[in-house]
Amino acid sequence: MPDGSSHNLTIDSQKPTTSIDQLATITSWLTNHLPTQDHRASVADALKVAIPGLDIDALCTEPVNENGYSRNVLYTDPNGRFSILGLKWYPGAETPIHGHNAWGCVGVLSGTVQCETYDYCCDSKSVHSTGLVTGTPGVVATVNPNPEGIHRIFNDSDTPATTLHIYGLDLAQEDQSVNVWY
Numbered sequence: 323m324p325d326g327s328s329h330n331l332t333i334d335s336q337k338p339t340t341s342i343d344q345l346a347t348i349t350s351w352l353t354n355h356l357p358t359q360d361h362r363a364s365v366a367d368a369l370k371v372a373i374p375g376l377d378i379d380a381l382c383t384e385p386v387n388e389n390g391y392s393r394n395v396l397y398t399d400p401n402g403r404f405s406i407l408g409l410k411w412y413p414g415a416e417t418p419i420h421g422h423n424a425w426g427c428v429g430v431l432s433g434t435v436q437c438e439t440y441d442y443c444c445d446s447k448s449v450h451s452t453g454l455v456t457g458t459p460g461v462v463a464t465v466n467p468n469p470e471g472i473h474r475i476f477n478d479s480d481t482p483a484t485t486l487h488i489y490g491l492d493l494a495q496e497d498q499s500v501n502v503w504y
């Protein structure tokens with residue numbers, strides 16, 4: 323210390339934290355001020371910045387469903403413009419193939435998940451795999467409304483993973499209404 327005193331110098335080694343309310347405030351501003359076509363990309367950018375400070379483990383309190391994951395609605399915009407969900411994926415968790423009724427973005431907070439993407443063939447009314455993407459912490463992906471962006475997410479690792487999802491839809495009344503199952 324410059325004055326030679328014996329004050330203890332403590333270094334704050336805690337990483338910065340971001341609350342869901344802070345993320346909701348940013349998302350609210352973006353969806354209120356930007357044209358609709360820009361919501362998906364701009365919210366995804368904000369989510370990418372927020373991820374290092376987000377920890378939703380304690381917020382994933384919903385029971386694990388039959389597909390092996392806990393799905394938690396963390397925030398619904400009072401004006402109905404968007405909703406924020408936190409998901410915890412246990413080893414072996416897997417969604418059915420699905421699309422979404424709204425724009426969306428998803429960020430990986432911890433662990434690793436896989437996302438298989440699909441095309442919808444109108445003639446045969448069937449879906450065909452188009453690829454596999456690995457999601458690791460910090461990765462953010464976006465999705466356009468159904469029938470674009472059909473996918474399934476699964477955890478084939480041996481450790482849990484957490485992801486945060488923002489959809490441009492009000493899920494306050496019916497939280498599954500964002501999903502279109504195939």
Ligand SMILES: [Fe+2]
Pocket residue numbers: 420421422473
């Ligand atoms: Fe999805």
